[in-house]
Amino acid sequence: MREFDLLRHIYTQNPTLPGRVTIPPGDDMGAVRLAGGGEVLVTVDQVADGVHFDLRTTPLEKIARKAITRNLSDVAAMAAAPVGAVVAACLPRGFSEADAEKLSDMMRQTAARYDCPLFGGDVSVWDHPMILTVTVLAEARGVDPILRRGAKVGDAVCVTGRLGGSLEDVNGYTHHLDFEPRLSLARRLASDPATRPNCMIDLSDGLARDLGHLCRAASVSAVIEADRLPISAGGEQASRRDGRPAWMHAVGDGEDYELCFTIDADRAARLPREINGVPVTVIGRVVAGGGAVVSLVKPGGETVDLVGLGWEHHGK
């Protein structure tokens, strides 16, 4: 089975949800309203040995860090503020007491650093690989959440940071483990009407695929330009290693954990080039067409359909 087909089936049930659910399945976080007042946003994500890290080679502190920051990237995608987190850990039998405590301490410390205290959890021991499931709660705290839906024809398409090669080890920095979730950048963009995105998503499955989600949610398409893509050091390194152009890594590689958003073109022209040292780059525009086609203008001027190039199923 394919994850996306199951998710599509799940989304068809959204109309049956009670009014209390203010953001149904299909966005970076869901949300519910409490009867006692307040609204809470929630995301859940899992990291598994052999899929998202390798227990034999990845330091425990980086596994712990990633388990938390992956979820915080979802919080950033809504421009929300973290409230707290709970963790369910399935540990392999034979995992030592000392390692379990280290893993737990590092998750707690990472979460605390982002003002997202760990306040509950569950521990199981089993005969299979480690899996850590983290649920993060967040709240709007004065900034309306930004949804995946909202792109308009004519919008500029923007990304934060630099893309590609997140699995590359660049002088000890490995982006998929060491990335910084864009929480404060997202809050800053979203809280100022002059810079507030119309829609936003975090890049976990690769730009082509995730921008496709923004397009599908608004029944539009998008064109991006290879020459404008900000390439990370990892993307450059991956390109040197495999000989593929760097832009291919920028659009196809997963786990960038940067933000992709669209914004009215006149506002995009006035966006700061960077915020606290993080580049904010216009990479293309939203165009008409309900097929959610993400096209790319290659350096030579030729336009190609990225889905047609086979990027639809890259990423996790």
Place this chain on the structure above:
Amino acid sequence: MREFDLLRHIYTQNPTLPGRVTIPPGDDMGAVRLAGGGEVLVTVDQVADGVHFDLRTTPLEKIARKAITRNLSDVAAMAAAPVGAVVAACLPRGFSEADAEKLSDMMRQTAARYDCPLFGGDVSVWDHPMILTVTVLAEARGVDPILRRGAKVGDAVCVTGRLGGSLEDVNGYTHHLDFEPRLSLARRLASDPATRPNCMIDLSDGLARDLGHLCRAASVSAVIEADRLPISAGGEQASRRDGRPAWMHAVGDGEDYELCFTIDADRAARLPREINGVPVTVIGRVVAGGGAVVSLVKPGGETVDLVGLGWEHHGK
């Protein structure tokens, strides 16, 4: 490593949590206060193939049901009201599309039946057994949560329902899959000052062990009487099968998903014998002694220490 040792390590860090955390790790649910108003309780629990069910023999609808109701039993233990749930599913490669949709539909329907809409989640596919991690949010909704801490010397110890043999198939009813979480019963007890428990826990690891948690939280001990234990049909059947007395199954078997609570003795005397068909039974009393010793008076009158009998490490 042993789960409980890790949990104990985690609880030692509770004093470092910010004031926003109103119920720290160590109870059936944790809780945080939102800056925007409101307080939300959260529990997370996981069911894994080979540990909590057997994918080859357990019907998918019962797996789905249990994944949800196990968490709702934690909600009941706090006398809270469910708000919604998110699910992270790790499915084995080769699991069919149709089965994945069925599993998802049954989880959604079970959750909806308890007014706990599924409003988010994550799906992964991997090469290992299925694991479903469910996070449930709840709120007080007018009834202060009941904690594990609060037992007082002289309190009566009570349980709901009947205990033991939850893995037994009794004419097609298998308690650990088919049990009813005691949500409404807990709300009814907790909302009336005349019947409000002083502390409460749900029975997942077996009565001896879980009552031990209530004792430890209040630095007290407890004595229960074998003759007063309500034995389930599963407990009787297990006893016939293995020749051990039924009370042994009632105190040692896990996954009862009933509630155990303590309440002032004078109030206990006025408790209804049953609520909506579910028995509420006084089975013993809280006594002084900080060792959290759970003792049992055997049918012949002899008193034994249940931890000494080896029940401490039964259950999951």
